[in-house]
Amino acid sequence: MSMFEGFRFRRVSSSIHRLDPRVKFFFVCVLFVMAILFNKLLAIIVLFFVPLPFVLIAGVKREWLRSMRGATFFAIFIFVVNFVFGYFYPGTIQGISPPIDTLSEYFIILEKSLALTLRFFVLVASFSVFFLTTSPDHLGLALEQSHVPYEFCFAFTTAVRFVPVLADEAQTIMDAQKARGLELERGNFLKRVRNYIPILIPLIVGAIRRSLELAEAMESRAWGASEKRTNLYVLKLKKGDYILAFGSVLMLIFAVYVWLSVPIPSLTALLRL
């Protein structure tokens, strides 16, 4: 559950928190695109350092680290799958001619697997910074002011808001089932997956029940009665927002340029392994 904690908004006063959510989202999207564009470990290592100043300025280091820790399990899974896949199907990896017979070819598979794992960390890191520093209300406001229909905005912000609630509930359900002798980590892989059924069913039933209650509560408070909605707060771009937006565009242009015209060497080649 610690991974969800790393996506829960923290009400801290910082210049990153005060940035316009649309610009922050654009920045995160640029990072996302860059992480997808590059598949060389060297480039992805550089990308990993891009969101770090934002984490430090926003003062959410502990929560951000928690999201990283939470992502470790999936990261290990990604690494193992890619390494095993690369080992058995080496033909899919650039620079390897099957069969694998040299140490450097093993290093190429290792580097490729590490690159894809680190790419996952970059994605988690950047989205974690975004969600840690953007309140669900601001997120909804940003969507509304981007002319997304209100129904979608509401559904989206409600979903985001309920993620930590569901995480808390999942923890309570786990405790309740453990108290009845359920051992989640017992048995082989299939058994372990089956062990999660007693967690998932109450969680899903609870979520459906909660959504129905929420719908009734919203309707009884005249949700959707007014065609034209107004907002108490209106988002306005400030100097910091323009700087981040401009920086993001520059970063994107630079990334596309590098991607098109600069061949990034592999670490294996650089270190002559």
Add this chain to the structure above:
Amino acid sequence: MIEVKDLYFTYPAGVEALRGITLTIDDGEFLAIMGQNGAGKTTLVKQFNGLLKPTKGEVVVDGVSTREMSVAQLARKVGFVFQNPDHQLFCETVEEEIAFALRNFGFEENAIKKRVDWALNLLDVMQYRKTSPFMLSGGERKRVALASVLAWDPHVVILDEPTIGQDHQQKEKLRQFIVQLNAQKKTVVVVTHDVEFVAECNPRVVLMSGGKIVAEGLAEEILTNPKLVAQASIVPPQITQIFLGLPDFGLPTNVIDVHEARRILLDLLEGSS
């Protein structure tokens, strides 16, 4: 016997929920842990079956530290009925729900069948054995949850807020049932802020506030002490409030039982006539 020795507990998010708790619960004792929301009541009882492990200090159950045992091992001795039955119900039928924990604990199929029948009768839910738990009323679901814990006959039964969402009749049934359990030499620990319920049961009371025990003693000593109950943000039972509010009539101020109150008032009325 449960021994809590200078227990401190801090949640991963940094909230210190328990601060220096020392407490002994003897075998066959009936204990109520009271206090306002956030006092640390549930955090404390979650230490008894190992769902939470001490940050500092120690919890010893039947001579063994909870640090040395898994939740499943402790749960065999310490049954925990959670506040919300919906956090544990997931099976297709009530009887499967009750059998779930028995299977986890490795009971033989014959023994499971006998114990399921016993628990269904005990909690008066035999007529629902083939019914989905999700189709039952709130009170019935609570009884099924209780049956699913009592089925494995734990030495200690912990009930977290058992009276929440129960009507008067169900509350009275629950009270009788808890008293009956205690009479069968089971250790019963009830976490609640329902003063009326505690007044009717008259167990030993542990009063908590801010993660500390502020008082412990008989219910009639604790619940009739206005200063103590105010410290824990609860109010004395209504019958006690009446007696405390009539200081000029020479009435005792430590009355929590309705029948005793009636007798005292009758004596007073007879004396005055």
